[in-house]
Amino acid sequence: MTTKGSCMCGDVEYQFTGEPAMKALCHCIDCQKWTGGAFTSNAVVPRTSFQVNKGSPKAYDITGDSGKINKHFFCSNCGSSLYTELEIMPDMTVIKAGGLDGGAASLGNAIGAELYVKDRVSYLQSIDGAKQEQKM
Ligand SMILES: [Zn+2]
Numbered sequence: 001m002t003t004k005g006s007c008m009c010g011d012v013e014y015q016f017t018g019e020p021a022m023k024a025l026c027h028c029i030d031c032q033k034w035t036g037g038a039f040t041s042n043a044v045v046p047r048t049s050f051q052v053n054k055g056s057p058k059a060y061d062i063t064g065d066s067g068k069i070n071k072h073f074f075c076s077n078c079g080s081s082l083y084t085e086l087e088i089m090p091d092m093t094v095i096k097a098g099g100l101d102g103g104a105a106s107l108g109n110a111i112g113a114e115l116y117v118k119d120r121v122s123y124l125q126s127i128d129g130a131k132q133e134q135k136m
C-alpha cells in the first residue's frame with residue numbers, strides 16, 4: 001500500500017509504503033510554532049519506506065527537549081510543514097499527516113498516542129483510547 005502526500009503549492013510530493021509504525025498527535029510548543037496550529041498529527045514511518053518524489057524540501061534544525069537535533073522539512077515555496085527527522089529516532093520519518101492526500105490525513109481515525117499533553121491547549125479534550133504522554 002502506498003500513501004501519497006504533498007505541500008499546498010504542489011512543488012513537493014512524497015510517499016510512504018505500508019502502515020505507519022505509530023500515529024500520534026504532538027502538542028509540543030515547537031509543533032505549535034512550526035505549523036501555526038494547536039498540535040501536529042503525525043504518521044511515524046520507517047525512513048526506508050519514505051521517499052520524496054518531487055521537489056527538494058528545505059530543512060530547519062532545532063535542538064529538541066532531548067538535546068538532540070530535530071530536522072524540520074518544509075516547502076521553500078509555500079512554507080507547508082512536511083515532515084521531521086529526529087536524531088533520537090534515526091530510522092524513522094515523522095510525516096505531518098495534514099499533508100497526506102486522498103483522505104489519509106485522518107490517519108484512519110486511529111490515533112495511538114498523544115505526546116506532550118502538558119502543552120495541550122485547554123480547549124482540546126484527550127482522545128479516548130490514545131496513550132497520554134507528558135513528553136515523548
Ligand atoms: Zn509548496
Ligand SMILES: [Zn+2]
Binds near residue numbers: 031116
Ligand atoms: Zn511536537
